[in-house]
Amino acid sequence: MATDVFGALANPVRRALLAALLEGPRPVNDLASLFDLSRPAVSEHLQLLRQAGLVREEPRGRQRWYHLDAAPLAEVGDWLHPFEHYWRDRLRALSDLLDEERP
Amino acid sequence: MATDVFGALANPVRRALLAALLEGPRPVNDLASLFDLSRPAVSEHLQLLRQAGLVREEPRGRQRWYHLDAAPLAEVGDWLHPFEHYWRDRLRALSDLLDEERP
């Protein structure tokens, strides 16, 4: 049932939600106000993030504060790892070239 | 026109294609044989990867060899970076705990 983490990151709204939660927990209305989008739409994005294990909800009075749960992102990091040296090599080659150009 | 890199990674077939190309370039039929999928389907996945800048094609006789182009994955790495320390802290906390359990 645990939804795909990569699928969760495929949507820019969900990525922005995770980035917003990076600065601390927030209630739903607060999060929804960040987007030009109806509240139910944001609520459903949060549901998908919840199913992916990326956020956790804490009921606080009549509102629910959402917390970031970055652990599942480790799967993305792991998948990315074999490719990482590949593009870092390119970047290093570029910076070496620039150093050579302007010593 | 450059398709979303995150969207490109949202599909398991496309992730497997990139992983396969990690071992070197391959022609389309070779790649298609890795999946229980029609060749046009794989061809369209490759088109999307091409639009995302993640692969490059080299015509070689009557076949086209696809090469990995990992550079756009840097965007994913960059996006992931602010979260990275978060889950690494959790892992370190876990390993510290294990070290403590069995000194």
Next chain:
DNA sequence: ACCATACGTCGGGATTTTCCGACACGTCAA
């Protein structure tokens, strides 16, 4: 010249995603 091979792309069907308005439920304040 002929035919098989390797591939891209198109038309279309099935499924999934994304979004909204409407409604239901619990919480708090008066």
Next chain:
DNA sequence: TTGACGTGTCGGAAAATCCCGACGTATGGT
């Protein structure tokens, strides 16, 4: 208790995704 607030979820529409068979176009072998 009554009513407003904060939120989840449902029904359904619009759009995107995913896949396939069919066709078109090169290239290479005979």
